[in-house]
Amino acid sequence: MMGRMTDGIDPTAAPSGAGCRECDELGGWWVHLRRCAQCGHIGCCDSSPAQHATAHFRATGHPLVRSFEPGEQWYWDYRTESLVDGPELPEPQHRPQDQPVPGPAGRVPADWRAHVH
Template structure:
């Protein structure tokens, strides 16, 4: 992991996937870039924006942005990583459903995910 892979002061870009929100899409789980705070959707989600962010920026480390989860993942090593406490908030809002956000998830959402 590179020295600049984590910036503890970088605030999250929002409460949901930045690109899905912009496009009116939806996600299964959320991941937060540990370098810049970009919030993107996980690889199970239809659009896989967190991984796309890593490929576009080279920022290899993400942290789960789910309530009660504090693990880091390093895309460059394909393994869990360690990291410091990041700027708040630590997760999406507790009242945001999974998948989410409310009102944008299709009834047949399971047929759209990557497993």
């Protein structure tokens, strides 16, 4: 059995990294980051070119993400397409403060605005 879960939230699941897992593997970039509340997967938001957080939901059925941006503590429920409340998750709570938006540094094209959704 996995860690204790409440409605798609595992309060023991640590983040999978400091950036979008798939973008890092593929050399891509992101606008903002989202954290799966069930397994800790870090994926890029729907404004990002690849939309890996939503792809993770579609592939796994994990219904909730939490913002992985500094100063943001909201959860999004893909099932109801609405904001919901949830518990604190393990550190870190957000991407590194020195990571630019969009990021990561060195991989964002000069015309990045032309690639966002």
